[in-house]
Structure formats: structure tokens, C-alpha cells
Amino acid sequence: MLTHIEILSTLEMLKNEHLDVRTVTLGISLLDCASDEPQRFIDSMISRIGVVARDLVSVCDEVGIRYGIPIVNKRIAVSPIAVAACSRSPQEMVEVARAMDSAAKAVGVDFIGGFSALVEKGFTKGDRALIEAIPEALAATEHVCSSINAASTRAGINMDAVYLMGKTIKRTAELTGERDAIGCAKLCVFANIPEDVPFMAGAFLGVGEPQAVINVGVSGPGVVKKALDRAREANPRLDLGQLSEIIKHTAFKVTKVGELIGRRVAEGLGVPFGVVDLSLAPTPNVGDSVGEIFQSLGLGSIGVPGTTAALALINDAVKKGGAFASSYVGGLSGAFIPVSEDLNIAESARKGFLSIEKLEAMTSVCSLGLDMVALAGDTSAETLAAIIADEMAIGVINKKTTAARLIPVPGKKAGQKAHFGGLLGEATIMPAPGMDNSGEFIRLGGRIPAPIQSLTN
Amino acid sequence: MRKIIVSVLGHDRPGIIAAVSEVLFRNGCNIEDVSQTILQTEFAGVFIASCPDSLDIDQLGSSLRERLDPMDLSMLLRKMEAAGVWDPPPAEPFVITTMGPDRPGLVAGITGLLASFGVNISNLKAVFRGGINPDENTMIYEVDIPTSVDKTSFREALYGRGREMSLEVSLQHRDIFEAIHRV
Numbered sequence: 001m002l003t004h005i006e007i008l009s010t011l012e013m014l015k016n017e018h019l020d021v022r023t024v025t026l027g028i029s030l031l032d033c034a035s036d037e038p039q040r041f042i043d044s045m046i047s048r049i050g051v052v053a054r055d056l057v058s059v060c061d062e063v064g065i066r067y068g069i070p071i072v073n074k075r076i077a078v079s080p081i082a083v084a085a086c087s088r089s090p091q092e093m094v095e096v097a098r099a100m101d102s103a104a105k106a107v108g109v110d111f112i113g114g115f116s117a118l119v120e121k122g123f124t125k126g127d128r129a130l131i132e133a134i135p136e137a138l139a140a141t142e143h144v145c146s147s148i149n150a151a152s153t154r155a156g157i158n159m160d161a162v163y164l165m166g167k168t169i170k171r172t173a174e175l176t177g178e179r180d181a182i183g184c185a186k187l188c189v190f191a192n193i194p195e196d197v198p199f200m201a202g203a204f205l206g207v208g209e210p211q212a213v214i215n216v217g218v219s220g221p222g223v224v225k226k227a228l229d230r231a232r233e234a235n236p237r238l239d240l241g242q243l244s245e246i247i248k249h250t251a252f253k254v255t256k257v258g259e260l261i262g263r264r265v266a267e268g269l270g271v272p273f274g275v276v277d278l279s280l281a282p283t284p285n286v287g288d289s290v291g292e293i294f295q296s297l298g299l300g301s302i303g304v305p306g307t308t309a310a311l312a313l314i315n316d317a318v319k320k321g322g323a324f325a326s327s328y329v330g331g332l333s334g335a336f337i338p339v340s341e342d343l344n345i346a347e348s349a350r351k352g353f354l355s356i357e358k359l360e361a362m363t364s365v366c367s368l369g370l371d372m373v374a375l376a377g378d379t380s381a382e383t384l385a386a387i388i389a390d391e392m393a394i395g396v397i398n399k400k401t402t403a404a405r406l407i408p409v410p411g412k413k414a415g416q417k418a419h420f421g422g423l424l425g426e427a428t429i430m431p432a433p434g435m436d437n438s439g440e441f442i443r444l445g446g447r448i449p450a451p452i453q454s455l456t457n
Numbered sequence: 458m459r460k461i462i463v464s465v466l467g468h469d470r471p472g473i474i475a476a477v478s479e480v481l482f483r484n485g486c487n488i489e490d491v492s493q494t495i496l497q498t499e500f501a502g503v504f505i506a507s508c509p510d511s512l513d514i515d516q517l518g519s520s521l522r523e524r525l526d527p528m529d530l531s532m533l534l535r536k537m538e539a540a541g542v543w544d545p546p547p548a549e550p551f552v553i554t555t556m557g558p559d560r561p562g563l564v565a566g567i568t569g570l571l572a573s574f575g576v577n578i579s580n581l582k583a584v585f586r587g588g589i590n591p592d593e594n595t596m597i598y599e600v601d602i603p604t605s606v607d608k609t610s611f612r613e614a615l616y617g618r619g620r621e622m623s624l625e626v627s628l629q630h631r632d633i634f635e636a637i638h639r640v
Contacts, residue, residue, distance in 0.1 A: 001580055001599070002552065002580075002599065002631070002634050002635075002638075004582050004595070004597050006634055006637075006638040007552060007554060007597050007634055008554075008592070008595070008597075009638075010633065010634055010637050010638070011554055011627060013637075014627075065612070066608070066629075066630050067629055067630050067632070067633040068627055068628070068629035068630075068633060069629075069633060253637045253638075256636040256637055257633065257636060257637060259636075260632060260633065260636045
């Protein structure tokens with residue numbers, strides 16, 4: 001028998017605290033679609049996605065209604081296209097992206113990830129073709145997301161790839177300049193990318209993954225914030241240790257919901273269940289913000305001194321609660337701090353409390369990195385590459401995932417606003433002090449060797 | 458072995474369960490299930506007991522009344538019949554919650570609809586303290602919805618009934634509550 005307190009507190013989480021499942025992502029392998037005929041690959045890919053993902057949206061909606069928990073986003077992640085379509089030319093790669101876009105549209109998902117390459121140690125022919133195709137592919141499509149892994153703890157940092165990505169981001173921004181460089185919002189450069197991320201833009205299906213799999217991203221910033229507020233109101237003397245316990249309990253509940261829903265969707269589709277990604281992912285809705293959690297912990301705003309310590313506490317407590325709730329935890333599993341996608345973080349950036357330097361410091365204790373950071377349109381490819389290189393270094397040395405999703409907005413300067421719309425939100429363009437002083441370093445190229453931390457055997 | 462069911466109703470106080478169980482024990486009955494609840498000041502208890510074939514049920518009833526009348530407790534004693542009992546169909550457990558301003562007819566309105574779909578209530582907790590505070594005016598039903606019932610039409614009918622009565626209604630599979638609250 002359930003107690004009425006249990007039932008009413010669950011309803012409260014749903015109604016007022018944005019408890020939901022942030023994304024259910026269906027991984028689909030395309031490795032066996034490989035063909036020396038460009039059109040044959042595209043045809044097999046479209047038919048594979050059509051068959052495997054046909055019922056994804058309807059099953060998600062059905063499960064969501066049955067349990068009363070909305071599944072906000074339904075998405076698809078495919079094998080890295082640089083591997084599955086490795087013999088394609090850059091122009092043919094763009095055609096592959098267009099085909100991915102229409103396949104995604106046909107099954108009703110909002111994003112399809114996997115226009116990706118893993119180049120931490122060097123490039124194959126397919127990797128180069130894919131990266132060359134990225135600007136046009138992202139400009140020509142709505143739903144396609146791209147990710148490039150340019151560094152890992154085991155391989156070091158491929159600085160040639162980092163520089164190439166600086167140029168690629170710049171070109172992507174130019175091609176989508178009319179829409180404030182929205183193409184760059186669908187492009188992420190990673191260090192230590194996990195092969196089972198359900199969140200965009202990094203989602204792809206790794207080569208060690210099954211033929212098809214369901215991975216789930218839980219939600220929860222709103223639930224965590226309200227739990228903290230309630231606890232502090234009931235007992236203003238709670239210390240940070242006790243507040244971390246509250247976050248842990250909340251993460252446990254949120255994760256259990258995510259796994260239950262993910263398993264039911266997987267059953268409904270007849271594919272295995274993979275992992276729950278324990279990331280706190282915000283949306284540009286009031287009450288669904290990671291930034292607000294910092295205020296609930298007593299900081300005036302995210303970005304002020306104390307922010308990194310608070311983030312370390314939040315991130316750790318989320319993992320501890322989540323790891324107890326599910327044995328299959330994966331993906332990124334850490335708090336996201338995407339500047340434009342979180343009203344509170346965007347506001348803090350506008351006020352100047354949150355700088356690139358502070359964001360970079362924060363990424364040493366949480367999962368993603370410089371995420372949805374809008375920069376001035378005249379930021380050079382070398383400066384972009386240098387910012388990425390710094391972010392990669394944090395990931396490589398600390399054996400963790402870091403990433404950069406940088407958006408140099410053509411024609412706009414620091415302090416102006418960039419508008420991306422929908423879930424991507426809007427952001428004030430941040431100043432990047434010391435710009436144009438990194439060119440010589442970046443042009444040296446080569447591979448920064450793997451750190452001593454990589455020798456674990 | 459025959460089975461009997463005894464229900465007892467009256468103002469709550471210490472010693473009610475003790476009185477009933479003592480009479481049952483003295484008459485050779487073995488209690489199999491007991492459940493009690495208290496609403497405001499009132500006690501209600503139900504006992505199922507097996508009793509020896511030789512037991513005179515009327516005699517047992519007199520003994521119980523003799524013991525409970527001075528306590529001003531009402532008692533009902535019946536033999537449990539195996540025949541004609543409702544056989545539950547295969548079903549799935551859901552939880553229905555309603556919140557909204559109190560007014561006469563809310564329980565009747567919801568339960569009438571549940572009955573018309575053959576939905577059985579396995580547990581119900583309803584509180585109406587009047588006024589418009591939704592937290593003080595809730596109904597929580599744990600129900601078993603037969604698998605043969607079309608969930609979409611049931612859901613629509615339930616939500617429609619809720620709207621007619623200005624109630625905010627939710628219908629969720631029970632597993633979600635278990636997942637969130639139980640380790």
C-alpha cells in the first residue's frame with residue numbers, strides 16, 4: 001500500500017517541479033549499411049532508421065501517458081558517419097547529412113546525432129571528408145547534430161584536429177550567419193567522448209554498442225532546486241553536508257523514474273536498454289534551471305566566487321544518488337551549464353558574473369564544458385581552437401569528458417545578444433580577453449602526448 | 458473449517474481489538490486477517506477468522522454483542538460464502554488522484570465512473586476539509602483496471618468527469634510511485 005504522502009509528493013514533483021524524462025535516445029547502428037555505392041548507403045540508412053525508429057515517438061508518448069511522466073525529447077543517435085560512410089567524399093557526406101535529416105523528420109524526432117568522427121589520434125580519409133562537410137551539412141539540415149572527439153586521456157590532444165575544428169566552427173558560423181550561427185549550436189568538440197551519450201549535440205552510437213539500444217537522459221534541476229528550498233525553509237540551519245544529502249535523495253528518485261521509463265520504452269520497441277545519463281539538463285523555462293540551484297545554495301548568482309565549490313557538491317551528490325538508483329549509469333552524467341539554454345545562467349552571463357574563465361574552471365568539476373557559449377563574430381579560428389585546446393586539456397588530464405560548443409556570431413560583438421530559439425534559447429555574447437594572441441601556438445600543430453595518467457595498466 | 462467475517466464500528470478508544478479477539482479466541486476461532494482504520498474519532502475494524510465446524514455462529518454473535526454493546530460498538534457477523542464471489546479479472550494497478558474544491562457528490566461521481574468501467578478500488582483515502590485548498594480536498598484511489606478495458610477511453614472519461622466537477626485528476630501506473638519512493 002502506498003502512503004498518501006508518497007503519492008502527493010510525486011504529484012508535486014510532476015506538477016510544479018518539472019519532473020520529466022529529458023530525452024529518450026534510440027541508438028541505431030549503421031555499420032552494416034556500409035557500401036561502396038553512395039546511394040546504396042543512403043538508401044540502407046534511411047530504411048534502417050525508418051524500420052527501427054518507426055514506433056519510437058508513439059511508444060514514448062504511450063509510456064509517458066501511462067506513467068504520467070512526460071518524455072520531453074525523442075532522439076536518434078547513429079554510428080559515427082565517418083566510420084559507417086568512410087569512403088565518401090565531402091560532397092557525398094553532405095548528402096548523407098541531408099538523408100539523415102529527412103529520416104529524422106519522417107519518424108518525428110527532434111534531433112539525430114552521429115554526424116561524427118573520432119580523431120583523437122589522427123584522421124582517416126572518412127574523418128577528413130566528414131569534417132570538411134560539417135559546415136554545409138549543418139547549414140543544410142535542421143535536425144542533424146555533429147560531434148568530433150579531438151582528444152582523450154589515452155591518446156592526448158590532436159592539435160591538428162583542434163585547429164581544424166576552430167576553422168570548421170568559423171565556417172559553420174558564416175554559413176548560418178543569418179540565424180546567429182545556429183549551425184554551431186549543433187556542433188560539439190569533445191575530449192573523452194562516451195559512446196552512449198543520449199544528449200545532443202554529442203549523441204552518437206559508439207562502435208562497441210549493440211545494433212540498437214535505448215539510452216535515457218533524466219531531468220531534474222527544478223526538482224533538485226525545490227527540494228533544497230523546501231528543506232532550507234523547514235530547517236534554516238542545514239549545512240552543506242546535509243544539503244548534499246537532499247540532492248542525493250532527489251537524484252535517486254529522478255534516476256529511478258528515468259530507468260523505469262527507459263526500460264518500458266526499450267521493451268515496447270524490442271531493443272535492449274543501455275544506460276541512464278545522470279546529467280542535470282536545464283531548459284530555458286522558469287523553474288527548470290541549473291543556475292537557480294546555486295541560488296538555493298546561498299550564492300547570489302551562478303558565476304560568483306563559490307560557484308565552483310557549489311558545482312562540485314551538486315555534481316557529486318547527483319552521481320551518488322543516481323549510482324545507487326541504477327546499475328547502468330553512463331553517458332555524460334554530470335551537471336550541464338549551457339549558457340543559452342538556461343535562463344538563469346544566461347542572465348548571469350549578461351550581468352557579467354559569468355565569464356569564459358569561470359566557466360572553464362567550473363568544467364573541471366562537472367561534465368560538459370564551454371557549452372552554448374556565444375562569442376564575437378570576429379573571433380579567429382586560432383582563438384576558437386585555443387579555447388577548445390584548453391577545454392580538452394582539462395578533460396585529458398582529469399580523465400573526464402569535456403567539450404566545447406562555441407558560437408562565434410557573425411556581425412555581433414561582446415555584450416550583444418544571440419537568439420537561437422526554442423530549446424537552444426538566447427545568450428549574451430561573452431568577451432574573450434587576450435584574443436588573437438594564440439595563433440603561433442595553435443599553428444604548431446601535432447599531438448600533445450597522452451599524459452602520465454594514461455599509463456594505468 | 459468454516460470462515461466468518463466480523464466488522465465492528467464505533468467511537469475509537471483503547472481495547473476494541475482486544476475485546477473482539479478475546480471473544481473469538483474463547484470460542485475456538487483463529488484470526489486470519491485483521492484490518493482497522495480510524496476516521497476522525499470513529500473506529501472501524503474487520504476480522505476474518507476460521508472457526509470449528511461445531512461452533513454455533515448465532516451463539517458467537519450473542520457473545521460478541523454481549524461484550525461490545527456495553528462499549529457502544531456496532532457489530533456485524535457473517536459467514537463467508539465461497540459461491541457467488543466476484544472473481545477479479547486480469548488487471549493492472551493504477552493510482553487515481555483528484556484535487557479540487559469540496560462539494561457534495563465528488564466520491565459518488567468518480568466511483569460511479571469507475572464502477573461503470575468495471576474498475577475495482579483496492580484502496581481509497583479521501584479527505585475533504587472544505588474550502589478551496591486543493592491539498593485539503595483530495596481523493597487518492599488505488600485501483601485495478603482490467604486489461605480488457607480500453608485505457609484511452611477510460612482516461613478520457615475519467616478526465617472528463619473530473620472537469621465536470623472542477624477536479625484536477627491524474628491517472629498513473631502504480632509502478633512510478635514504487636520506483637520513486639521504495640528502495
